[in-house]
Ligand SMILES: Cc1cc2nc3c(=O)[nH]c(=O)nc-3n(C[C@H](O)[C@H](O)[C@H](O)COP(=O)(O)OP(=O)(O)OC[C@H]3O[C@@H](n4cnc5c(N)ncnc54)[C@H](O)[C@@H]3O)c2cc1C
């Protein structure tokens with residue numbers, strides 16, 4: 180896979196729409212003025228330039244469309260993301276990429292596929308979900324387990340419920356705790372994400388899981404996944420690290436001797452389980 | 459390889475000849491008394507018997523701060539287009555030549571870096587043999603490093619000069635009248651035991667997880683970063699953008715970063731993948747001795763000894779190897 184040079188000029192893109200999802204997270208729909216230089220694979224990331232702010236890695240939250248549109252679901256964290264949240268529809272940003280490997284979608288074919296998202300980890304998994312729904316007959320079953328801190332910060336909830344209603348997706352939602360204002364939330368478990376895996380039994384070798392979420396999520400879900408029968412080779416973890424160049428040059432993102440930006444960000448559990456500090 | 463003899467008293471003219479090909483830089487002493495690579499005005503500026511400069515020649519290829527993109531509202535992001543002046547870098551020791559060879563593998567390998575390439579192509583390397591001291595342990599298995607364009611070896615009353623590349627030959631063409639043919643065979647030296655050990659460690663992928671040294675290093679390291687700044691093969695960089703207050707123009711630049719700094723492993727939201735010094739030393743160790751990515755298995759340390767000289771609290775990662783039962787010093 181050929182990623183652009185680290186100092187290549189970003190492709191100009193206009194912000195078409197901004198949809199505020201929660202107090203600190205919004206969905207930015209961009210229109211790129213040029214085609215991406217290579218086909219996008221869910222789980223890959225792009226480098227988003229916010230003019231006069233800087234560049235940050237973001238995993239697209241949908242499948243970039245033929246008409247050059249792409250959705251980014253971004254939480255306001257610091258310098259660059261705050262500037263992005265201050266932009267208006269019609270403003271210009273820049274895109275480079277795609278970078279990284281993405282999820283091994285071909286290896287999922289014929290299997291029971293489990294997507295496990297925690298918090299903002301839903302962004303890249305929504306992209307993978309869209310891909311799998313488009314090729315729904317390639318996989319045996321499709322389940323999304325999504326956990327958020329509380330009901331108010333659950334992203335894409337109505338969209339996910341609509342998709343589940345079509346019958347092509349099994350959806351399990353959970354929140355860490357209920358707040359007073361939303362005691363009546365329907366269809367939602369209370370408890371950490373791994374609690375959704377309790378009692379689940381899958382066929383070893385014919386099941387796989389893609390996981391994305393905050394760092395503690397990996398440690399607490401892996402044992403449950405293994406117990407449920409998913410083999411080490413079929414657990415795909417999308418890792419986050421500080422990354423600046425996207426092509427293995429700036430050396431911030433190493434996981435053992437792998438680079439998260441170009442050997443990852445998606446790793447098979449088997450390949451990283453013995454690396455100290457990987458998870 | 460043909461070696462020519464250059465007598466001491468012709469060095470000035472030889473340097474004049476070299477400077478026809480570009481601005482002459484070499485080891486000089488600053489007014490503050492620091493030995494650095496810098497512009498050479500006259501032969502007497504040159505430190506022909508220097509031990510090591512404070513900062514290695516990587517600064518010519520990867521400047522501490524370098525603009526990578528410019529931004530204006532009208533033009534968007536554009537590549538800066540500054541011509542690179544041609545530089546003849548004189549007096550580079552074998553360890554530093556090997557340092558450059560390593561950087562070449564990183565920046566001209568499978569992910570070529572345009573900015574690095576431009577600077578690399580604009581530099582001519584004139585190597586110079588050196589006298590090792592107690593801090594260094596460079597590999598002398600190639601007595602004439604292959605990436606020097608010209609290489610000079612100290613001999614009695616002068617130097618032996620060899621042209622290693624065609625660029626080097628071209629430069630010697632015009633300087634023939636200063637050179638005499640020579641039958642002197644320069645001394646060769648064996649590989650330093652420490653370097654042999656480092657190569658073994660890189661091959662076997664040893665990480666010494668149980669060594670008590672990690673704790674001892676972590677307890678006294680000041681996280682000053684001097685060991686990386688002065689290392690000829692440390693190249694981690696940060697990318698930052700400096701926007702004008704009104705947001706209409708900006709410079710995106712890369713800047714030397716440092717794996718011993720706390721922020722190196724930090725991501726948004728405060729998670730830090732290497733929050734303590736011990737982990738940061740492990741990271742430095744992995745990169746320096748075992749290698750990352752496509753360079754896994756290729757040790758980056760070239761034995762220049764700079765990190766051992768500069769560390770204010772005498773931390774020396776190579777103690778890991780001696781600790782392991784192999785007396786190397
Ligand atoms: C592969 C990948 C995919 C991501 N996808 C998303 C996404 O879909 N949505 C989303 O909201 N966030 C995502 N992030 C996190 C996002 O990159 C950070 O939130 C962002 O870099 C923070 O920048 P800032 O300037 O606002 O924060 P500050 O804290 O001000 O950060 C300063 C600088 O540090 C660097 N930095 C900080 N955090 C990170 C980080 N996690 N990774 C790399 N560099 C960092 C950035 O260059 C940033 O400019 C992703 C990160 C990675 C590595």
Ligand code: SF4
Nearest residue numbers: 689759760762763765
């Ligand atoms: S690690 Fe130390 S001795 Fe080795 S090349 Fe770097 S500065 Fe020189």
Ligand code: SF4
Nearest residue numbers: 679680682683685769
């Ligand atoms: S020079 Fe010494 S004190 Fe400074 S960061 Fe390196 S090891 Fe730590």
